[in-house]
Amino acid sequence: MNPLFVNLEPDVVDWARAQFALTAIYHWLFVPLTLGLALIMGIMETLYYRTRKVFWKDTAVFWQRLFGINFAMGVATGIVLEFEFGTNWSNYSWFVGDIFGAPLAIEGIVAFFMESTFVAVMFFGWKKVSAGFHLASTWLTGIGATMSAWWILVANAWMQHPVGCIFNPDSMRNEMDSFLEVALSPLAVNKFIHTVTSSWIIGALFTVAVGCYYLYCKREQRLALASIKIGGIVGLVACLLALHSGDNSAYRVAQVQPMKLAAMEALYQGGHDQALTAVAWVNPFEQPDYANTQEPPLRVALPYALSFLATRDIHGFVPGVNDLLKGGYPRPDGTIEPSVEEKIQRGRQAIGDLKLYREMRASLKGAASDAAMAAELGALTQSLQANMPYFGYGYVKDPAQLVPYIPVCFYAFRAMVGLGTLFILFFAVVLLVAYRSDLTRYRWLLVSAIIMLPLGYIASESGWLVAEFGRQPWAIQDMLPTWVGVSDVKTGSVMLTFFLFLLLFSTLLVVEVSILWRAIRRGPTYEEEA
Amino acid sequence: MLGNEKKTNFVSIKLKKYLYSNTMNVVRRIVDLYADGFRQMTIGRTLWMIIIIKLVIIFAVLKCFFFPDFIATHAEEGQESDFVAGQVLGK
Known part of the structure; x- marks a missing residue:
């Protein structure tokens, strides 16, 4: 048992983390397809609006039906994450309450009003509203879903890099100091672009896979080919955008979460002129001995690429795990990185100041006493605010706790980037064959399109694994470790709900896949034929 | 003077009726959209x-x-x- 869990039953934090990961991973199976298909169906309906060819209407209606099935299955799967915040992560929820309140409230309003209104017009309004109004509703459904994702990603980005807030020792909450700083933090903007473009890739892979399935079965050939061409173009453009935003993401991570970058790269000893690891052997079942190892075995690397990725300078300094623990190297802003020991001292100072502050506030009696203590309280507040960025370090007993599990970060990052590169090649080949030749002659390509779809989901989930495993042990970067953010709940109850969710979400997934499969097999309905 | 007042009242009533019927029309169309949509699902x-x-x-x-x-x-x-x-x- 970890000695840090003195007030907790063994493993409650691990079960709570596992439950959150499980529900988030399942939720993320539904969301990217919603965002991706929203774009595809919008493009198809726009083609109908511009050409007035019934074929495009039939195509749009078909993809809207598949969108609707996925949308219905995904409804409310995210709400359970909020339940978990309130029950399993109550300390954390209270700590961040004021920051999360605004984005999540906006998300709820946007999601409910925008999506529910325009989804209804999109599905029920084909013969009831004008073509222009219908097209607008289709696009607004997609924009509503995308805006909804924006606010969730703003909240997530704040956890990775808390900005625009000030800690109130009376309310024990981080209070928003600047809404714009929170909503438009560069990390949030980049995370949004990367997440949405990667969702478009999922939508494109799905469209191409369904189209190739029809071609393989020698049916719906016109719709299939048109869909494959649109899916291929969307997929290729989205891949290139995701590549660019992914590069920006890595640069941002290097600035604000260097330990995550070191874990992603299995970079134990940093330095100047760092190479980017392409492949290496990192034992997936145990944390490597980073303190006594120069680099992982069988490493093949691209010279200077990591320095360029992290600093935009091929000779730039990139800290490794050991450099981050020791400190003493120059940061990008020119200041010197403090050692972990210093951070731990400052964290303990912040915790001590907060305790004293609250005790003094509780013991205040009468105006004279208030005045006498006012100066002392002011000094405590000043000291607390100065050390608050290191608050979480005060709970760290062993520097090893600050190193995320390297194998997951290392392999998940490579899965995401490797598959992303494969998708660029795949979409390019599909488009080349679709425009220059007869796709039906390339059976292997049709089969590989179907195989690409689950690979797309693996890449997408891997991205989240990198983002969330990489920031461990922090619930809020540098301010709150997971074992402090977790509630003092019984392990048994978290275990029980973990398996309940596993059952519920697995059932939902099976139901969704079977309904989608039935709808795909049934195929489109052609108005011109009717 | 009295004639003008009567005229203004008449216009105002007509306008209210027009707005009311227009609003009701929109509400009816929205209800129809949902009702027909649900029926034909x-x-x-x-x-x-x-x-x-x-x-x-x-x-x-x-x-x-x-x-x-x-x-x-x-x-x-x-x-x-x-x-x-x-x-x-x-x-």
Whole structure:
């Protein structure tokens, strides 16, 4: 048992983390397809609006039906994450309450009003509203879903890099100091672009896979080919955008979460002129001995690429795990990185100041006493605010706790980037064959399109694994470790709900896949034929 | 003067009637959109059934029995920050 869990039953934090990961991973199976298909169906309906060819209407209606099935299955799967915040992560929820309140409230309003209104017009309004109004509703459904994702990603980005807030020792909450700083933090903007473009890739892979399935079965050939061409173009453009935003993401991570970058790269000893690891052997079942190892075995690397990725300078300094623990190297802003020991001292100072502050506030009696203590309280507040960025370090007993599990970060990052590169090649080949030749002659390509779809989901989930495993042990970067953010709940109850969710979400997934499969097999309905 | 007042009243009543009938028309069209849409659903019926079952499970079972608000059930009203301080600073 970890000695840090003195007030907790063994493993409650691990079960709570596992439950959150499980529900988030399942939720993320539904969301990217919603965002991706929203774009595809919008493009198809726009083609109908511009050409007035019934074929495009039939195509749009078909993809809207598949969108609707996925949308219905995904409804409310995210709400359970909020339940978990309130029950399993109550300390954390209270700590961040004021920051999360605004984005999540906006998300709820946007999601409910925008999506529910325009989804209804999109599905029920084909013969009831004008073509222009219908097209607008289709696009607004997609924009509503995308805006909804924006606010969730703003909240997530704040956890990775808390900005625009000030800690109130009376309310024990981080209070928003600047809404714009929170909503438009560069990390949030980049995370949004990367997440949405990667969702478009999922939508494109799905469209191409369904189209190739029809071609393989020698049916719906016109719709299939048109869909494959649109899916291929969307997929290729989205891949290139995701590549660019992914590069920006890595640069941002290097600035604000260097330990995550070191874990992603299995970079134990940093330095100047760092190479980017392409492949290496990192034992997936145990944390490597980073303190006594120069680099992982069988490493093949691209010279200077990591320095360029992290600093935009091929000779730039990139800290490794050991450099981050020791400190003493120059940061990008020119200041010197403090050692972990210093951070731990400052964290303990912040915790001590907060305790004293609250005790003094509780013991205040009468105006004279208030005045006498006012100066002392002011000094405590000043000291607390100065050390608050290191608050979480005060709970760290062993520097090893600050190193995320390297194998997951290392392999998940490579899965995401490797598959992303494969998708660029795949979409390019599909488009080349679709425009220059007869796709039906390339059976292997049709089969590989179907195989690409689950690979797309693996890449997408891997991205989240990198983002969330990489920031461990922090619930809020540098301010709150997971074992402090977790509630003092019984392990048994978290275990029980973990398996309940596993059952519920697995059932939902099976139901969704079977309904989608039935709808795909049934195929489109052609108005011109009717 | 009186004639002018009567004329203004007449215009105002006509305008109100026009706006009322227009509003009612829009409301009727919206109701029709939903009513016809729901009536003509095919796969949508199954999806709605699934959504309703899912919402019942999530809100009536999971939320009520397994996911209470931890702070609300453990802290006295108005003393939440003291409770959280005890939890966070005691670890």
